[in-house]
Amino acid sequence: MEVIDLKLHDLPHLTDNYVVAIGFFDGLHLGHQKLIEEVKRVSVKKNYKSAVMTFDQHPLVVLKGEERRYLTSSLDRDRILEKLGIETLFVIHFSSEVASLSPEDFIAQYIIGLHIKHVVVGFDFHFGNKNSGDVHSLEGHGFELSVVPPVMYDEKVKVSSTLIKSLLHSGHIRDANKLLTRDYTITGEVIHGKARGRLIGFPTANVAIGKYCYLAKGVYGVEVEVKGKRYKGMANIGMNPTFNDIFEMSLEIYIFDFHEDIYGEIMRVFFKFFERPEERFNDVDDLIKEMQHDEAYIRKALDI
The missing domain is CATH 2.40.30.30 (Riboflavin kinase-like)
Known part of the structure; x- marks a missing residue:
């Protein structure tokens, strides 16, 4: 699996076509695996490279200085993603500047700018400054979108x-x-x-x-x-x-x-x-x- 670091003012120029699931993916549990399954389905159908986009640290560590404990380390995450068949991992270096990006600027930099043709997210995905962007913010930008419903633990609680x-x-x-x-x-x-x-x-x-x-x-x-x-x-x-x-x-x-x-x-x-x-x-x-x-x-x- 190829790992590509994404620094806001030094983004790579990519020419491959990608289908990408976006999220933090701590644990890579059943809910996350549904996103991975959709990535792989689209990858085969469209002949795109399968990818995941995540962050090098939890956003709340940067935004609020919270101490966070995780289900998986970055090495665990990489090992599991490779085993699941993901070809490329994009890792955004998260900072206060990245956090302040509007949803439109995030899309321009990290999706359109990286030649991503298809985006896969969960139904409750939020992004951009103060989490002001949601799944509807991803519509109408020239790339295809898959929104994956939750996997439920019981009738009221989703797997998370x-x-x-x-x-x-x-x-x-x-x-x-x-x-x-x-x-x-x-x-x-x-x-x-x-x-x-x-x-x-x-x-x-x-x-x-x-x-x-x-x-x-x-x-x-x-x-x-x-x-x-x-x-x-x-x-x-x-x-x-x-x-x-x-x-x-x-x-x-x-x-x-x-x-x-x-x-x-x-x-x-x-x-x-x-x-x-x-x-x-x-x-x-x-x-x-x-x-x-x-x-x-x-x-x-x-x-x-």
Whole structure:
């Protein structure tokens, strides 16, 4: 997949014809995948190059200074889009100047100016200064337009990144995975932690969470990928309340039947199911007994 960076005053001159889905695409969930399906349909029918247009950061980070947490990193997004068969990814460098563009100027710069022949958006798409542009603003500019209806979670709620984050926060990992059509995944570096797991018979790999969305605190059945190989194990997300000496969310992985040194390696953690909430135990012995129970249950559930 070709990745083309778009800087407002240094836009490339392109000659290929493109069909492009526009959006932020955090998670690339079922709703987003409907847009991708339409892009691919048009691409085949019209012989256009299939493409997605997104932003290098969430607009509210620039506009309001909000701290945002994401379902997918930019590397995750690129990997998924390539797997879905997208040929080109346009990444707009978002700034206050880009945010202030009128809908007409946005269209002139990023659609007409880039030789885009067909645009695909969701029914509730907004763009331009103060989100003043909508799907109707895209009509009548010489390119074709597909407006994709929502994919519904139930009768009242549509599938969205916000909904999936809510499911993750509340421990409904299986439901979130269904809407993502894959296991929710965190990719991060294996970093040094307190090294307590080794002392109690459960050596863990601490994985940097970065800007990923927080899941419910507790114990999970997981699979991990590290150094090109896949393993099964259990994960704990939380603050380790039994020891009460960690002051930010941590992700610790106990990989079953694994004894390698992987500090500094990049690990992908695939969350399969939520086993139980985080608990505070009266002493370390009680914690060890519960972790033994966790391991037995998760091994059986993961069919080891």
